[in-house]
Every structure is written in structure tokens, then in C-alpha cells.
Amino acid sequence: MVGLRRTGSNRIGPIAHGKNRDVLLQGRAMEGCVFPLLLGVLFSLSSDAGTYGAIQWGQAHLYLNIVLYGMLFWVLFATMYRFCFPDRIGSFSDDRAGKQKNSLIRRLYFNHIESPKGVLCDGIRILICWLPYLILLYPGSLFWDTGDQLAQYYGIAAFSQAPGVISDRHPFFDTFLYGWFSDLGRFLTGSPNFGFSLYVIIQFIFFALCIAWLLAYMSTRAMGKRIIAICTAFFCLFPLVPMMAMMICKDTTHALFFLPWAILFVKLVEGRLEPLKNPRFLSAFIVLTLLSSLTKKMGLYIIVVSLLLLVLGHFRRKMKVLAACLTASIWLVVNMLIPACLFPALHVVPGEKVAAIVMPVQVLSRTAHDHPTAIADSQKKAVDEMMPFGWEGMAAKYIPYISDPVTGYGANGPQGSLPGFARLWVNLGLHHPLSYLNGFFCLEGGWTSFVGPQSTKAQKPPYRQDPMVMRVYTWTMTNPDTYGRLQKDPHPNGRQRLADETYQTLTTIPVLNVCFYVAVWSSIVPFFILYAAWRRRGRERLMVLAMRLAPYFVSVLSLFAYPISFSVPGRMDPTRYVFHAVLMAPLALGALYSANEKMSEEGGFAADPAYKGGNQNNSGHQHKIDEHGRLIE
16 A cells, blocks of 8 residues: 655655555665664763773673663664654644643643744743752852852952953853842842842742743644653753752753854744845844853854854855854954953953863873873973963873863963864874873763763772762852852751752662663763764755754753763762753754655655645544644644
8 A cells, every 4th residue: 555745846645555664664664773773872972981980991891781772762763753753643632642642732731833822821831841850959059160250259369360360261151140130139138148049039030931932843844743742741840950950050041041042043944044134133142142142152163163163054145154254243242342342341361272172181181191291291281381281290190081281271381382282182192192091081971871980089990880860950059269268158957958959869760761861961862862863864954954053052062071971979970061962952844844744755744834745644633733832733
């Protein structure tokens, strides 16, 4: 038997069923297998690095783990693909479970309409679901680095700077933003805590509105309502998002601006850059671009790379020139104009050069640790001019799982020549590739591993392991030598302890705790997006699909430039770095639907506005699209 599918000429063509259909699906199941297999390799290498502090190339377990992880991810990806992208028209609408979930969403009255009123109403509904976290965690919490930033704002020495000097290692914009709210609290009530609580409430509300907008945007894609219902339930019930929204740190502040920027970016690609002609769109895009760039150093690089990729797209030359000019302008304003005009007046000093290259520095330190005589005395000059501790100091201070000891973390080291350092770095990498690999996977392997070391202290391998789950701060913990001189950290109250204990319990419940693993969001979901994109590719759409997914994948790749990836309780935690990947995963999934549902190779329906009529499958069920671009069952 054959069914019907829509072809590129908007005519209905046959879909194979029975034996022919089984053969077709088996062939398609083989597509994209390189992605789960590559992920299996990364997980095996990272697990070895986290267990032994080095990759055990001569041990059989390494290669057995590659096979096991590869098979696991292959089966997982194939199952997820069949669920997210059904092989025939009406797979969602004919599913009773899907109807039950949709009816649940109707009872909750989520409308998912992309309009100011619709986003506001859904944002209020999300806030109602998050209300228990607001009550338990009020008045919010300050992160350790945030306390140091506030100390500098009030003239206290931090990050090895003189009193009254503010280091831009942590963005000065965030420092002044938090300081202004602290001043507001002091002015209104005499206590900065009131200003912090006010900031947290505003951040909490705006996160709910941004997520409501994201869900409304997803509803305009040609995707089943069951997927949208699951995403809605995830954001309403997953505790990480509201608990992170109650924390004051640069990463949450950046995510608040970066998520709506990414939505506008996808809209920009879908509109073939033509929305830049709209003054309102252009103004909003520029403002969000600046705020995303100023609130986090890595944010500027993610945005610049994403915008530069637009030049490679099949767009009008005039619009590509406009995008390139916008990119250059943002770079010049953030990196040159603002430092030249504002830094002297605000007593801000630029961050250390080494802070931008922590991963290359760490693998170089591993080489110094493994091969102390790898370079001649004449070559050490390039390292000594760049690093605060020099070649011997890097070897002595090297810790496999964190780069702060070798980078100095704010130490005023020499500001040497970056090109000379880069030449030496490449040369050593060619002569000692295994040290570079071991250094890289020890530092960044946490993004592709389910387990990590319990401690960063030197110990004899194999290291004791802990599950690599995301952790959150439920009360304020700041440096007593900096911000502690202004006011002591308040003792955690019963509500905050209850929230912390409940969260810790959820991370230990089998099956339910899957979503709490860091690697799910830093590598498994991104690799699945690659897998699904490859299986649903179209030659004329491949570049457009890459453009839509650019902010997501560039931001995920940026994780491998951070100073930590493994989570060690009470010592280091990468949750704040991966937070944006959690928020943007549904946006990346929606980009797949918008890129491919206009012509589904497996029997999808047309989401083209020109196609306003119905489409019947072989069972006679009719499908239509409403004025909001959503499926009408």
C-alpha cells in the first residue's frame, strides 16, 4: 500500500508502506550513525580522563566503552528521532496519549500564541508554576564571583587589583548593574539585600516571559502538539530553571538577554535577513546584541561568530553586507569604543589576556608537568612573558581538572606577546600530542561524561567518582575576605535548606534524574540535533539549517573554552556555564521543524503559508494549519 506525501512541486506523491516502507526506514536508520558513534568515543575518552587523570590507550576497557557508548547513543538517537519526527502524517494527532496531554495543556490554558498578550498570559502561568521556588529561595542568592564584583564596586581589593580598581575579567557592566541595585536597596531601606531581592524578582519575571515567548515561537513551527506540551511541562516543572533565575551571577544575567537574541536570530535567518529593514526589529536586535555582549565575555564571541556565518548564507548581497557591518560595529563598540571612553572614568582595567585562552594554557601546563625539559631556556621567554608563574610554575601548580591555579585567576602577570606564545603552543602540540589530549579531556571532559572526580586535590588514580549532575546555589556564599568585609553572608533559612534538600533528592532518583546530568545538555542533546538535522537534510536547505542552528552550536562549542567542566561539590561547578544550553535546546529542536516540515521526506505536511488547505493521509484524516502556523487536529 502507499500513502501520500507532499513533494517539492506541492503535488501529492506516494509514500512506501509494508515491506517497501520497512526497507526504506531501515536504510534511513543507518543515516547519521557517525554522530552517536563519535559521541561514544568522546564519552569513553572523557570517562578515562575523569577516572585516571589520563587516557588509558593500552587498556581494553577504553575500546569496549567506545562500543558500548556508541551502541547506547545510536539506539537512543534512533528512538528519539522516531518520537520527535514521526514517519507518517497524523502520527501525533492519531495518538491518544498525545490527545490526553493536549487536553491537560488546555486545562492549564496555555495558548502558545506569539503575540504580546499571548506571551504575557503564558508568562503569568509559568510564574504560577514557579511560585514555590520564589517563596522558598527568596530573597535569592549571590554567587562567589558576584560578591567579589560587588566588593570592587565599593572599593575593596579583589582579583589581585588595587583598592578602587574594577577588573573587567568579570564584565564591568554586570559589576555596575549589581552595584546599582545594591545602592538602590541601601537608599530605600538601608540594606543592599532589598536591592538584590528586587533584582531577583525582576530577573525571575523576565525569565518566565522569555520562556513563554520561546514556547510561543515553537508553536509556529510545524511540529506536533505533544512535543510542545512536553517542552511546556519541562520548563514549568524542571526545578533548575527557576532556581537559577533566583541566583545573581553573570551567567544568568547573560542568559536573560541571549535567549531572546537567539530567537530573533532564527527569525532573521527565516526572513532571509529582510527583517533588518524593519526599524523596530533592528533596534531590538541591536539592543539585545549589545546587552548579550556586555554581560559575558564569551557572549561577544558567540554573537560575532554567529553573525559572521550569515555572510556564507544564500541571502541578498546587500543584506549580507549589512549583517557584516553590524558585526564589525558591535565588535568595535564593545572591544574598543567602550574601553577607550568609559574604562578610565569608571576606574576599570581590562581583564588578563590569559583569561581568554584558559584551555590552551591548561594543555600547555600538562605538557610542562609531563615533560619539564620539553623546551629550551631560550623558548621559555614566550611562556614567562605571558604567564604569571612561568614554565616551572605552571608545571608545579598544574591540577588536571581546573585551570585557575596555572592562570593565576586575577594575578597580575606579565602581558606578553600572544603570537609568540601561539607559535610555541603549536610547536609543542606537534611534539607532545598525547599530553595535549590528556590535558584537554581532563579539563573539558566533564561535558561528555556521566561521572567525574570527587576532588581536585592530588591523589593516586583511579580517582573516586561522583555523578556529573547540575547543582545550584540556594543561599548566598561569598568571599569573607572581600564582600564579607561589607556584610556577612546570611545563614541559610529553613526554606532555602528545604529547596536544596529537595533538589538533591531529585538528582538521585533513577530515570527522573536524567535531565539533571550536565552531559545531557552539553553533548547528548547537541549531538542528537546534529543527527536529526543530517537525517532530515535537504541540499537546498542545508545551509539555511546551519544558519538557524548557529547560535546554539557556537554557544555549545564555547563550553570547551571554560576553565572547568567537571563538578566537584564545594569546589567547582559548571552548571552556570551550561545553563544557556538547557534554555536553547527547544529552540534548536524547533529550528529543525521549521527547516524541513515544508517538504517531509517521511510524510510530513506542508507548513508553507501558501498551503492553507487540508492534507489527507491514507486513513482519510485531514490536517490544516491555523493563522498562527500551528497544526489543527
